[in-house]
Structures are given as structure tokens and as C-alpha cells.
Amino acid sequence: MEITLSNAPPETLKTGVLVLGAFAEGLLEPEAQLMDDAAGGMLSAAIKRGDLGEKAGSILLFPGPAGAAAERLLLVSFGKSADLGDTAFRQALTATAKALADGAAKNAVVTLANIDLPGRPLAWRVQQASRLLGDGAYKFDAPSVKKQPERGVRAVTLTLTTEAKAELQTAVAQGLAIAEGIALTKDLGNLGGNVCNPAYMAQTAQELGKELGFEVEVLEREDMARLGMGSALSVGRASYSPCKFIVMKYCGGGTARPIVLVGKGMTFDTGGISLKPGAGMDEMKYDMCGGGTVIGTFKTVARLGLPINLVGLVMAVENMPGGNASRPGDVVRSMSGITIEILNTDAEGRLVLCDALTYAERFDPACVIDIATLTGACVIALGAHASGLFANDDPLAAELLAAGMSSGDRAWQMPVWDDYRSQLESNFADISNLGGPAAGSITAALFLSQFAKKYKWAHLDIAGTSSVSGEAKGATGRPVPLLAEFLLDRAAAAAGRGWQSPAVNENDGAR
Numbered sequence: 062m063e064i065t066l067s068n069a070p071p072e073t074l075k076t077g078v079l080v081l082g083a084f085a086e087g088l089l090e091p092e093a094q095l096m097d098d099a100a101g102g103m104l105s106a107a108i109k110r111g112d113l114g115e116k117a118g119s120i121l122l123f124p125g126p127a128g129a130a131a132e133r134l135l136l137v138s139f140g141k142s143a144d145l146g147d148t149a150f151r152q153a154l155t156a157t158a159k160a161l162a163d164g165a166a167k168n169a170v171v172t173l174a175n176i177d178l179p180g181r182p183l184a185w186r187v188q189q190a191s192r193l194l195g196d197g198a199y200k201f202d203a204p205s206v207k208k209q210p211e212r213g214v215r216a217v218t219l220t221l222t223t224e225a226k227a228e229l230q231t232a233v234a235q236g237l238a239i240a241e242g243i244a245l246t247k248d249l250g251n252l253g254g255n256v257c258n259p260a261y262m263a264q265t266a267q268e269l270g271k272e273l274g275f276e277v278e279v280l281e282r283e284d285m286a287r288l289g290m291g292s293a294l295s296v297g298r299a300s301y302s303p304c305k306f307i308v309m310k311y312c313g314g315g316t317a318r319p320i321v322l323v324g325k326g327m328t329f330d331t332g333g334i335s336l337k338p339g340a341g342m343d344e345m346k347y348d349m350c351g352g353g354t355v356i357g358t359f360k361t362v363a364r365l366g367l368p369i370n371l372v373g374l375v376m377a378v379e380n381m382p383g384g385n386a387s388r389p390g391d392v393v394r395s396m397s398g399i400t401i402e403i404l405n406t407d408a409e410g411r412l413v414l415c416d417a418l419t420y421a422e423r424f425d426p427a428c429v430i431d432i433a434t435l436t437g438a439c440v441i442a443l444g445a446h447a448s449g450l451f452a453n454d455d456p457l458a459a460e461l462l463a464a465g466m467s468s469g470d471r472a473w474q475m476p477v478w479d480d481y482r483s484q485l486e487s488n489f490a491d492i493s494n495l496g497g498p499a500a501g502s503i504t505a506a507l508f509l510s511q512f513a514k515k516y517k518w519a520h521l522d523i524a525g526t527s528s529v530s531g532e533a534k535g536a537t538g539r540p541v542p543l544l545a546e547f548l549l550d551r552a553a554a555a556a557g558r559g560w561q562s563p564a565v566n567e568n569d570g571a572r
């Protein structure tokens with residue numbers, strides 16, 4: 062997707078479709094009002110007839126009126142004016158993106174970023190609009206399926222009522238770079254486990270590093286054994302695809318301490334010997350979405366050349382049953398020295414993450430954030446709307462919650478109190494990997510926290526948010542928007558401390 066800014070009057074721009082905003086009560090945005098006047102009240106009459114739904118995100122397509130520069134007009138509702146807020150804005154932009162992606166027009170003029178949104182400055186609206194329009198153009202190209210003929214808008218002009226200042230160009234670049242990171246995360250998630258195996262994730266990271274100029278190292282089984290990662294290695298034992306520990310290093314922040322992102326990259330989770338039930342097991346191909354998020358976020362950050370140091374650690378592993386698999390009752394020794402009794406081989410995410418968390422210590426991190434499709438219990442608690450957030454540091458948690466609110470990719474904090482520790486006790490090791498049915502996502506986070514005592518740490522349980530089931534089955538690319546916003550905020554703080562912004566990298570590969 063290509064997005065340009067213009068302060069030309071939108072009605073003068075020749076385009077496939079001109080997108081205009083309205084409210085449920087019939088109130089038109091200024092650009093829409095102008096067009097309505099020129100077209101003899103066509104738009105307002107349609108609203109009066111009830112042709113435009115009341116809800117934010119309702120749309121109505123018109124042929125361009127005689128003499129207009131646009132071939133079509135797309136009227137988009139922001140809902141009731143009294144309810145206008147972030148959600149309505151996003152719904153309007155998301156619906157626009159969908160209509161543009163499915164429609165016949167090849168280019169569009171979008172006026173919606175001009176809306177006066179309480180508390181949200183123009184740069185925020187432009188960044189959000191760019192991200193949502195870019196993300197809305199995402200299409201998964203399944204490797205084995207014949208390519209569909211290209212349809213949909215490839216180029217958008219966002220019109221502004223003010224001059225397109227450098228700050229706004231940056232907002233467009235940010236929005237598109239986030240959409241690119243989301244697209245990569247979705248691609249990795251949507252691929253089957255036979256294609257997106259540990260080696261494929263490692264190769265994707267390596268190619269990305271080469272393309273965008275950051276370092277990628279892939280540790281093999283033997284390297285992990287040398288490090289003493291007995292816990293992580295126990296999970297991948299029975300797979301024919303050997304596990305890979307992917308270490309990515311992006312250095313844009315001079316001597317600053319790095320932020321470390323740790324991703325669960327379970328390329329398929331059968332449950333192992335504690336085999337999962339068959340129904341819906343295909344969705345366990347999404348169990349690498351934490352790792353996919355780390356790789357996608359690296360794409361965003363490296364594309365923008367942010368002034369931060371970032372380390373990405375992805376445990377890419379496949380959890381299979383087999384003659385060589387771990388059994389319930391096995392005791393393994395983690396890299397930290399803590400011994401673990403495996404009571405359920407399906408609680409494998411914490412077994413791979415704990416060793417990555419120990420490995421993270423060597424970077425003297427400013428903070429460590431792990432991202433994992435960790436527990437079904439988190440889906441029960443929060444559903445598909447919020448990721449579970451756990452942390453041993455309240456300011457870090459607050460920063461992540463705020464990044465979630467601003468990006469619309471929200472998280473909700475849950476406790477990691479020691480009160481739950483007794484649920485993880487074992488007669489045969491320092492800790493067990495199973496906390497029982499009560500508070501499953503909390504005991505999982507508490508398990509991880511035992512390995513994250515040496516730094517500020519947060520954990521995002523994305524089991525409910527990283528993919529959707531049903532008709533729209535697919536990866537969502539979450540929480541790339543949240544993490545990107547968090548890192549942009551950190552970058553802005555670094556810039557405030559005297560860092561000079563380089564020219565934003567050219568956005569050549571944008572979708």
C-alpha cells in the first residue's frame with residue numbers, strides 16, 4: 062500500500078473512489094457536505110432514507126455524480142456523534158479499508174483523518190489511518206493455491222485541511238511500517254506447521270536481518286545443550302524438525318541498555334504425550350504467534366530506524382508425541398539451574414520460555430517482554446479482545462497498558478502474586494509445570510516470573526488475541542501494534558534525550 066498526503070481540495074482529485082464521513086444523525090463532515098451540495102443533496106437524501114446504517118463503520122457506495130472528479134463516492138459512518146471516540150474512528154477506517162480492498166477501484170482519496178476526535182491530534186489520526194488502511198489490504202497468499210487476480214486499492218491519498226508537515230509524513234511511515242510488521246506476523250501464523258516449522262522461522266528472521274541490516278544468529282540443539290537449556294530442549298525432542306533458538310539484535314540506540322522481546326514460537330502444539338483433543342487442533346499452528354510477533358515487530362522497528370537497542374529471542378520448537386518425547390513425570394533441569402517436573406507435556410510454552418528468559422540476562426536488559434500463546438485459561442478470562450498482561454514492575458505494566466489503549470491493541474493486567482505459588486509445588490523438583498485448573502494463566506505467568514527475577518519483566522498472554530476462529534479464521538498480527546507503540550514511545554523518550562532522527566527508511570516493500 063502506498064499512502065500520500067495532500068492538502069488539495071478532495072473534490073478536485075481524480076480518483077477511483079472518494080471516501081467521505083458522516084454521522085448517524087445525518088450530519089456530514091465538511092468534505093462530504095461540499096460534495097452533497099454539488100450533487101444536489103444526494104448524500105443527505107440517502108441518509109434520510111435510512112440507506113446508511115446507524116453503526117460506526119456502516120458504508121454506502123455511490124457512482125460518482127456527473128462532473129465529479131471521482132468515479133465513485135464511499136460514504137462511511139462514524140456512528141452517533143455523541144459516541145465519537147477512538148473505537149468509532151477505528152471502525153470507520155477498518156470498514157473503509159475492507160471496502161477498498163474488495164472493491165474495483167485501484168486508488169482512493171480518503172478524507173476521514175480530518176475528523177475532530179477528542180484528545181487525538183492529527184498525527185495520531187494519520188498514523189492510525191495509515192496502519193488500518195495498510196493492514197486492511199492484507200491478503201494471505203497461500204503457497205499452494207493459485208494466485209488470485211489482484212483486486213483492490215493500492216494507492217491512497219489522505220487529504221488534510223492543513224499543510225502536510227514532516228511530522229505527518231513520519232506518522233504515515235509509522236502506520237505503514239506497523240502494517241508491514243503485522244502482515245509478516247500474520248503470514249507466519251497463517252502458514253501451516255508443515256511449512257512454517259522452526260527452520261522456516263529462523264530463515265525468515267535471517268532474511269529479514271539481511272534485508273534491513275540487523276544481526277541474526279540461530280542457535281542449534283547442540284548450542285542449546287551447551288548452554289544447559291534442558292527445559293526448552295525437552296519440548297522439541299520428538300519432532301523431526303529440530304528446534305531453533307533465534308537471536309536477533311537491532312542496534313539503533315548507541316550505548317543504551319536493550320529492550321528484549323522473547324517470543325514463544327511453537328510452530329505446532331499437539332500437546333505431546335498429553336495429546337490435545339482432535340477438534341480444532343489445526344489452530345495450534347498459531348502457537349508460534351508470540352515468536353511471529355517478535356519477528357514482525359523487528360520489521361517495523363528496523364524499517365523505521367528507531368533509536369533504540371532491541372534484542373529478539375524466539376524459541377522455535379515443535380511439540381510432538383513420539384518414542385523420544387518427554388513424559389509426564391519427567392524432571393528436567395533448566396538453564397537457570399531450577400529443576401522442573403513436567404506434569405503435563407501440553408504446558409510446554411513455559412518450558413521453552415523459561416530458558417529464553419534466563420538467556421536474556423546476558424544483555425543487561427532495560428526490560429524484558431515475553432509474548433506467548435500461553436494458556437487456554439486466558440481465552441476464558443479475557444476472550445479475544447484483550448491480551449493478558451503480567452509484570453513484576455508497575456511502571457512497565459502501565460506503559461504497556463497505555464500503548465495498548467493508544468494503538469487500540471489492548472491488554473488487561475492480571476496479578477502474579479506469590480499467593481498462587483503453592484499451586485506449582487512439586488515433590489520431585491523445584492517447581493512443576495502445572496498449576497491446576499484454578500487461575501491457569503496466572504500460575505503460568507508465575508512460573509515464568511521465577512526465571513525473570515533479575516530484570517524488569519512483563520508477559521503478554523496472547524492466546525485469545527493472536528488469531529480468530531470461525532469464518533474469518535486467521536492470524537490477527539496482534540500484539541504488533543501494542544509493541545510498536547510501546548517502542549515508538551521509548552524511541553521518542555530517547556529522542557528527547559538528544560538523539561537525532563535519521564531519515565525514515567524508504568517504504569519500498571509496503572503492502
Ligand code: BES
Pocket residue numbers: 330348405407408409410434435436437438440495496497501524525
Ligand atoms: N498453546 C496452548 C495454549 C492455547 C490454548 C493457545 C488455546 C491458544 C488457544 C498451551 O501450550 C497449552 O496447551 N496450555 C494448556 C496448559 C495446561 C495444560 C496447564 C492449556 O491452556 O490448556
Ligand code: MN
Pocket residue numbers: 330332406407408409410
Ligand atoms: Mn500446549
Ligand code: ZN
Pocket residue numbers: 327330348407409410434435
Ligand atoms: Zn502451546
